[in-house]
Amino acid sequence: AQSVSQHNHHVILSEAASLELGCNYSYGGTVNLFWYVQYPGQHLQLLLKYFSGDPLVKGIKGFEAEFIKSKFSFNLRKPSVQWSDTAEYFCAVTPMDTGFQKLVFGTGTRLLVSP
Amino acid sequence: NAGVTQTPKFQVLKTGQSMTLQCAQDMNHEYMSWYRQDPGMGLRLIHYSVGAGITDQGEVPNGYNVSRSTTEDFPLRLLSAAPSQTSVYFCASWTDYNEQFFGPGTRLTVL
Numbered sequence: 001a002q003s004v005s006q007h008n009h010h011v012i013l014s015e016a017a018s019l020e021l022g023c024n025y026s027y028g029g030t031v032n033l034f035w036y037v038q039y040p041g042q043h044l045q046l047l048l049k050y051f052s053g054d055p056l057v058k059g060i061k062g063f064e065a066e067f068i069k070s071k072f073s074f075n076l077r078k079p080s081v082q083w084s085d086t087a088e089y090f091c092a093v094t095p096m097d098t099g100f101q102k103l104v105f106g107t108g109t110r111l112l113v114s115p
Numbered sequence: 116n117a118g119v120t121q122t123p124k125f126q127v128l129k130t131g132q133s134m135t136l137q138c139a140q141d142m143n144h145e146y147m148s149w150y151r152q153d154p155g156m157g158l159r160l161i162h163y164s165v166g167a168g169i170t171d172q173g174e175v176p177n178g179y180n181v182s183r184s185t186t187e188d189f190p191l192r193l194l195s196a197a198p199s200q201t202s203v204y205f206c207a208s209w210t211d212y213n214e215q216f217f218g219p220g221t222r223l224t225v226l
Contacts, residue, residue: 034214036217042219044217046215046216049214101165102160103209107157108155108157
């Protein structure tokens with residue numbers, strides 16, 4: 001079945017450590033790609049998105065992601081995490097074969113940043 | 116500009132009861148959707164709408180009904196609640212390029 005995979009379910013880092021969260025998808029055609037963040041007790045907010053163009057996209061709060069088409073990947077990175085980055089992170093994909101109308105989420109990665 | 120609003124924030128139901136989760140958006144977005152969020156499963160699409168009067172099923176539609184009579188509102192109905200429907204429900208609205216804006220969620224417990 002077509003899906004979105006996030007390899008790490010839980011990540012624990014110390015402040016100032018670098019972060020990379022993996023995301024792979026299995027759709028063969030054109031896709032739009034997103035990373036959303038959910039802070040404790042809050043709703044989802046968009047971190048960044050990729051539709052076309054430069055495969056390295058920058059988002060809010062110092063996050064960036066790289067789209068590697070050959071690997072069907074869209075990994076999220078941040079050079080130096082802060083305690084306030086503690087949250088759950090979701091990768092999501094809208095495939096062109098759904099008319100970009102269905103947003104499919106990965107299962108999420110819980111990040112805990114210790115001070 | 117309130118964005119996407121959902122009511123109620125919390126709800127407890129008994130098995131077999133019915134209820135409607137409300138969702139409204141003031142951004143004039145054509146598309147709206149409902150998701151449920153369960154631990155370890157991410158968000159799963161229940162139903163979505165691409166305009167007033169047009170709805171379609173998502174990944175987990177069973178036990179839920181929707182309608183879209185106006186651009187602003189997209190209510191989700193549980194006809195006969197079951198414990199398996201205990202979850203957090205999020206409504207979202209979006210633009211042509213599918214950047215979805217989410218509401219604050221409704222936490223539903225079915226006993």
